[in-house]
Amino acid sequence: MKQVKILKTLCITIGIAALIAGCSKDKDAKDTEYPTIDVTASVAFPKQCSELTRGQKFTAKILVADNAELGSVSIDVHHNFDHHSHSTEVTECNMAAVKTPVKPFLLVKSIPIPAGNKSYTVSEQINVPSDIDPGDYHFMIRVTDKEGWQTMKGLSIKIK
Amino acid sequence: MFYCIANAKLHQLIVTVIDDQNKPVPGASVSLEKHEMVPVAAPDGVYVFKELPPGDYRLHISMTGYKSFRKKITVTDHDISLPVTLHPDVHVFQEVVVQNHTIGQRKKEEQLNLEIVKSDFIQKNLGGSLMQSLERLPGVKTIGIGPGQSKPLIRGMGFNRVVVIDRGIKHEGQQWGADHGLEIDQFATEEVEIIKGAASFAYGSDAIAGAINVKSPALPAANTFGGDINLIGKTNNALYGTSLNIYGRTKKWFGTGRVTLQDYGDYRVPANRVYVYDYPVDLHNNYLRNTAGQEANLHFSTGYINKQFRSVFYISNTYSKSGFFANAHGLEPRNVDAAMHDRSSRDILMPYQEVNHFKLINRSHLRLNNHALELEAGYQNNFREEYNRYVNHGFMPAIYPGTMSIPIGLERAFNKNVYSLNIKDQLKLNRHELQFGINGEIQSNTINGWSFLVPSFDQKSFGAFIYDKIFLNNRTLLHGAVRYDHSHIHIHSYTDWFPSPLEQNGETSEIHIERAGDIKRSFNSVTGSIGINYNRAQIELKANAGKSYRVPIAKELGANGVNYHYFSYERGNASLNPEESYQLDVTAVLHKNKWRIQVSPFFNYFPNYIYLNPTAQHDYLYGAGNQVFEYTQSKVLRFGGELQVKYQARENLSAEILAEYLYAEQLSGNKRGYTLPFSPPPSALLNLTYGPVHTEPFHRTYFSVDYRITAAQNNIVPPEKKTAGYAVMNIQAGSRFNIQKQQVQLSLQLQNVFNTRYLNHTSFYRLIGLPEQGRNLVLSVKVPFNFLKNKQEI
Numbered sequence: 001m002k003q004v005k006i007l008k009t010l011c012i013t014i015g016i017a018a019l020i021a022g023c024s025k026d027k028d029a030k031d032t033e034y035p036t037i038d039v040t041a042s043v044a045f046p047k048q049c050s051e052l053t054r055g056q057k058f059t060a061k062i063l064v065a066d067n068a069e070l071g072s073v074s075i076d077v078h079h080n081f082d083h084h085s086h087s088t089e090v091t092e093c094n095m096a097a098v099k100t101p102v103k104p105f106l107l108v109k110s111i112p113i114p115a116g117n118k119s120y121t122v123s124e125q126i127n128v129p130s131d132i133d134p135g136d137y138h139f140m141i142r143v144t145d146k147e148g149w150q151t152m153k154g155l156s157i158k159i160k
Numbered sequence: 161m162f163y164c165i166a167n168a169k170l171h172q173l174i175v176t177v178i179d180d181q182n183k184p185v186p187g188a189s190v191s192l193e194k195h196e197m198v199p200v201a202a203p204d205g206v207y208v209f210k211e212l213p214p215g216d217y218r219l220h221i222s223m224t225g226y227k228s229f230r231k232k233i234t235v236t237d238h239d240i241s242l243p244v245t246l247h248p249d250v251h252v253f254q255e256v257v258v259q260n261h262t263i264g265q266r267k268k269e270e271q272l273n274l275e276i277v278k279s280d281f282i283q284k285n286l287g288g289s290l291m292q293s294l295e296r297l298p299g300v301k302t303i304g305i306g307p308g309q310s311k312p313l314i315r316g317m318g319f320n321r322v323v324v325i326d327r328g329i330k331h332e333g334q335q336w337g338a339d340h341g342l343e344i345d346q347f348a349t350e351e352v353e354i355i356k357g358a359a360s361f362a363y364g365s366d367a368i369a370g371a372i373n374v375k376s377p378a379l380p381a382a383n384t385f386g387g388d389i390n391l392i393g394k395t396n397n398a399l400y401g402t403s404l405n406i407y408g409r410t411k412k413w414f415g416t417g418r419v420t421l422q423d424y425g426d427y428r429v430p431a432n433r434v435y436v437y438d439y440p441v442d443l444h445n446n447y448l449r450n451t452a453g454q455e456a457n458l459h460f461s462t463g464y465i466n467k468q469f470r471s472v473f474y475i476s477n478t479y480s481k482s483g484f485f486a487n488a489h490g491l492e493p494r495n496v497d498a499a500m501h502d503r504s505s506r507d508i509l510m511p512y513q514e515v516n517h518f519k520l521i522n523r524s525h526l527r528l529n530n531h532a533l534e535l536e537a538g539y540q541n542n543f544r545e546e547y548n549r550y551v552n553h554g555f556m557p558a559i560y561p562g563t564m565s566i567p568i569g570l571e572r573a574f575n576k577n578v579y580s581l582n583i584k585d586q587l588k589l590n591r592h593e594l595q596f597g598i599n600g601e602i603q604s605n606t607i608n609g610w611s612f613l614v615p616s617f618d619q620k621s622f623g624a625f626i627y628d629k630i631f632l633n634n635r636t637l638l639h640g641a642v643r644y645d646h647s648h649i650h651i652h653s654y655t656d657w658f659p660s661p662l663e664q665n666g667e668t669s670e671i672h673i674e675r676a677g678d679i680k681r682s683f684n685s686v687t688g689s690i691g692i693n694y695n696r697a698q699i700e701l702k703a704n705a706g707k708s709y710r711v712p713i714a715k716e717l718g719a720n721g722v723n724y725h726y727f728s729y730e731r732g733n734a735s736l737n738p739e740e741s742y743q744l745d746v747t748a749v750l751h752k753n754k755w756r757i758q759v760s761p762f763f764n765y766f767p768n769y770i771y772l773n774p775t776a777q778h779d780y781l782y783g784a785g786n787q788v789f790e791y792t793q794s795k796v797l798r799f800g801g802e803l804q805v806k807y808q809a810r811e812n813l814s815a816e817i818l819a820e821y822l823y824a825e826q827l828s829g830n831k832r833g834y835t836l837p838f839s840p841p842p843s844a845l846l847n848l849t850y851g852p853v854h855t856e857p858f859h860r861t862y863f864s865v866d867y868r869i870t871a872a873q874n875n876i877v878p879p880e881k882k883t884a885g886y887a888v889m890n891i892q893a894g895s896r897f898n899i900q901k902q903q904v905q906l907s908l909q910l911q912n913v914f915n916t917r918y919l920n921h922t923s924f925y926r927l928i929g930l931p932e933q934g935r936n937l938v939l940s941v942k943v944p945f946n947f948l949k950n951k952q953e954i
Contacts, residue, residue, distance in 0.1 A: 030833050032876055071776025074785040079558060083495055084551060088438035101558035108554060108785040110778040142727070142787060148774035148830070148878035150787045152437060152727065154493075 035066035035145040037153045039089070043121070046139050049093035051158045055130030064143045065119040071144035073111040073122050079104035080136040080156065093156045095136050105132040105159060134159050170211040172239040177205040177221060180247055187264045188223035188246070192233075194811075198753070200697040221246065248381070269629070271639040271691025271704045272362075273747050273760050275300075275354040282346055283907045284862075284892055286392070286938055290346035294372075296866065298802035298818040299356050299760075301840045305924045306427055306933070308453050308482055309341035313922055314356050315762065315800060316822045316839045317369030320713050325363065325373040327474050328523050329538035332578040332603065333515075335366075336614070336715050338924040339725065340544065343478045343517035344374060345457040347390055347403035347420045351375040356802075357762055358708030358743040361641040361689045364599055364623050368710040368741050376472065376523060379465060380407040380414050386946035392422070396911075396936035397452070398505070399424035408947075412466050420457040425505040426483075427451050430917040430934040437928060439493040444502040446934065452506050453482030471524040476517075483512040488928050489548060489725065510569065511548035517541070532586040534597075542576040550610065553724050554784025555660040564610070564657065572609035578602070596626040605714065607654075612721040613730075615654045615676035617714040621647035639691035639704070644684075647711050651679040651718040651734075660781055673782060676718040679734045685709045700749040708743065712736040716770050716791045722784050726879070729783025730772065731790040739770050739793070754808040761801035769796040773830050774878040794829030796836060798822065812851050819844040826877075834877035838922050841873035841883065859903070861895040873921040881927060886918035905942040912936060 038044055045061045052058055064070060081099045105128065113120050139155040177185040184205030191198070192209065195217065199207035214235045219242075222228035226246040233240065263276045275297050287293040291302045291310045303318050304310030312322045319338075324331040326344060333343050353373040360367045380386075387406035393399065401422030408415055426447040433442050443449070456479045463472030486496045489511045501509060521538040548571040550560045560568045584597030603619040625643035632638055659670035689706030719732035747760040770793055777788040800822035808814045820843055824836040849864040872885040894907040915935040919926055 032874070032882065072778050074778035074780070074787075076785045078552070088493075104558045106555070106558075108780045110780040110785060112777075140785075142778060142785070144774075144776045144778070144787055146776050148776055148787075150727070150774070150879060154439070 031068045031147050033067045034149045034151045035143045038063040048089040057127050060124045062122040066145040069146040070113045070117045074142040076140040077107040080138050088154045173209040174241045175207045176243045193218040268695050273356040279350045298820040303922050305339045314370035321369040323363045323367040323371045327376045328536035329580050333542045350377040357745045360687045360708030361643045365711045368708045380409040382411045385948045388944040391941045393939045397424040397427035415462040418459040422455040425452045429931045430915045436488045436493040441487040449501045450483035450486035455480045468527045474521040476519045478517045481514045483508040513546045515544045530588040534584045536582040538580040540578045545573040546571045570609045571611045575606045577604045591631045593629040599623045614715045615718045616652040619649045637693040642688040648682045653678045675720045683711045683738045698751050702747045704745045708741045710739040728789040729786040733791045741766050756806040758804040764798040766796040768793040795827035798824040814849045816847040835875045841871045843870040859896045864892040866890040883921040889913040902944045907940045909938040
């Protein structure tokens with residue numbers, strides 16, 4: 001039947017088109033890899049359960065890497081007095097009792113990474129004011145790569 | 161007749177089916193018992209069995225709304241012409257006089273890719289929401305957060321790119337959001353049309369990827385007074401529900417009422433532990449904490465009907481309260497008081513949402529000579545509130561100030577008021593069926609809550625269209641449509657209620673950030689479409705080429721805030737242009753012997769697709785350190801299609817394959833070469849249905865197995881994750897039997913038979929790795945009742 005032939009041809013054409021499309025995807029390999037943050041390396045600081053001291057400066061060392069090119073880093077320190085938890089690490093830290101914040105420490109900082117880097121270590125000096133509430137805090141790290149993939153790490157830290 | 165006899169020994173049986181008013185009845189099911197031969201349907205209710213060897217046959221004709229017809233036929237040495245008059249079945253709750261087009265006929269005369277499903281289909285495939293019940297259709301998917309809340313995704317596009325029409329009026333909720341569903345009661349739904357492909361010329365802006373048209377329920381037949389009750393139970397989330405429907409009609413006046421109630425607990429997944437980002441969450445007895453909910457819907461309709469005129473008022477209110485997965489509000493991992501949440505799987509604690517949707521619609525039809533005038537006027541209020549314990553994000557104060565007028569638990573609220581008006585005339589002139597009309601809509605949107613995402617705005621839109629359908633000959637139809645739209649949006653400014661520190665020249669000052677400016681934009685657009693239908697006895701072909709468009713929404717133009725559900729800082733772009741789409745659609749259907757094959761490829765090009773692009777930057781001030789996502793426009797190419805093959809092996813046994821494929825690629829901009837987010841991977845559904853016949857007192861019994869195979873989706877774009885392939889099996893069974901002359905309908909479903917753990921690429925919760933619902937047994941019983949002994953009963 002002529003009509004059947006037409007349909008068959010149509011099916012085959014679509015099938016081939018689909019196959020071509022399916023294959024062409026692999027040709028120009030797009031970057032689909034997320035960047036990484038190494039929070040356990042020996043130089044990395046702070047680490048899960050690290051302790052900071054009020055009125056003192058510390059240097060945050062953040063090791064980030066990507067398969068193609070890094071974008072930028074953002075760090076965020078906020079209180080966890082209510083145990084809302086943003087920790088991404090397996091190890092649990094000893095938490096103080098839940099308490100109401102009075103003057104909690106808050107830090108939000110975006111750190112650009114120079115273009116063309118596949119790996120980078122952020123060294124950022126951070127001042128912990130002396131008049132802030134001591135207690136449990138979160139140290140959040142976000143890193144993007146140039147394509148817009150983002151990876152996050154949340155560390156539980158203590159400020160004494 | 162244009163058929164000829166192929167073999168001299170074989171003869172034709174020509175059946176002409178009319179109703180008791182001498183009108184032809186196309187679309188009836190005409191068969192010869194114990195014979196597999198299918199008649200060829202010609203126009204005007206004529207059905208032809210072409211090559212019948214001499215012998216005795218039992219002819220069986222059935223059609224919804226009519227009493228079925230049986231007659232013994234003996235073929236000897238000549239062709240037989242048999243006129244058959246079908247009589248209305250007065251038991252059936254359906255106005256057969258009004259409905260003059262059958263499904264088959266409507267599909268043949270529609271230029272777009274059209275699927276029509278009835279309440280039978282919904283009963284058989286009952287999901288957690290209307291959209292999930294429709295998900296079995298190829299090319300239709302849902303996007304959502306679990307079984308209760310989902311939105312339509314047609315060929316990979318959803319949100320504001322799919323229009324939902326309810327009883328003639330565009331349904332207006334918070335279409336842009338993924339974490340709440342469509343406020344439509346699936347039990348009040350008798351018939352749904354799904355239009356795949358660009359349909360702006362018919363439905364206006366937003367119908368750029370398709371439309372879901374929830375039709376007005378059929379009117380009760382004259383002189384009836386009855387109803388039905390639906391009872392629903394589901395094991396996975398311990399859902400119980402009911403929907404009670406009452407109708408009554410004198411000759412010209414009628415009224416209906418329906419109440420639907422559903423209550424469900426937390427749903428269960430085949431996992432003891434899930435990882436929200438990398439944060440491990442242990443699940444108590446596989447329950448997704450705090451996903452319980454409840455739903456209460458009310459519907460009334462009343463109206464007047466005579467031969468020329470019909471006017472119906474629909475009033476409805478849908479209400480739902482549902483919890484969000486407590487360990488991740490949006491995508492943000494949270495530590496919760498597990499003991500408190502796990503005490504009961506039915507309680508709804510924070511975070512939760514309440515959504516109320518009220519609708520008042522009038523639909524009026526007037527027939528005057530060769531005119532059919534239609535008017536739809538509607539008012540809707542959509543009120544959505546999200547409650548959550550106060551969490552200070554970014555620079556928000558650690559303690560919620562006591563001076564705030566916004567309640568501490570109210571994270572966000574959206575209040576939308578919409579007035580709509582449609583006027584349309586359909587005119588028959590010789591070979592032309594001309595439709596023209598206007599649509600208007602006025603919206604006001606206000607926001608509340610301590611978190612900001614989308615500004616308040618007002619919007620007015622107006623459209624006018626003309627559509628001509630030309631019956632060129634009895635095989636060919638031509639279509640042409642042009643539409644003009646104008647819309648105006650006024651976005652209101654919004655300023656943070658808390659200060660943020662601005663660092664300038666080494667000094668830090670505190671400012672209240674203006675999140676949205678006062679923006680006014682006007683948009684004009686001309687869209688159109690041309691199409692053709694070519695129908696032969698065994699072949700249906702349709703093709704359609706058109707341009708569609710979509711006006712940018714307030715979020716795309718005016719967003720400027722942190723979406724903590726995504727850890728993203730979303731930046732709108734006030735200078736976006738209306739999105740345009742060019743689309744070519746083809747559908748080919750072949751009916752031959754026991755086969756029905758349908759192929760529907762499409763090709764689609766957007767010169768300026770509006771896209772929320774995740775950038776490499778972070779913003780400390782406006783974005784509180786979050787990744788910047790900005791709205792941009794890029795060229796996008798998409799193609800794909802659906803394949804439906806049905807093989808009716810025997811009268812009682814059929815096999816079916818429903819497959820779909822979609823490819824999308826951004827051709828320009830920052831994400832050039834990448835796909836679009838939420839692109840469904842290729843999938844195929846294999847079905848086997850056994851429907852025993854002659855099983856009185858049981859009717860329309862079926863046992864059916866669906867096996868859906870879904871490929872992996874490795875073609876992704878930030879911020880997606882690759883999704884592995886999977887296979888899931890569902891089993892459906894059901895039957896009907898009479899109790900006191902009323903046909904009771906029983907449907908059973910076993911979803912996810914093997915309790916397979918899999919991730920759905922189009923789920924909002926995919927990013928935090930939440931698996932889909934586990935095994936679920938769904939039981940639904942529909943019992944009709946009748947208060948009147950009908951006098952016409954024979």
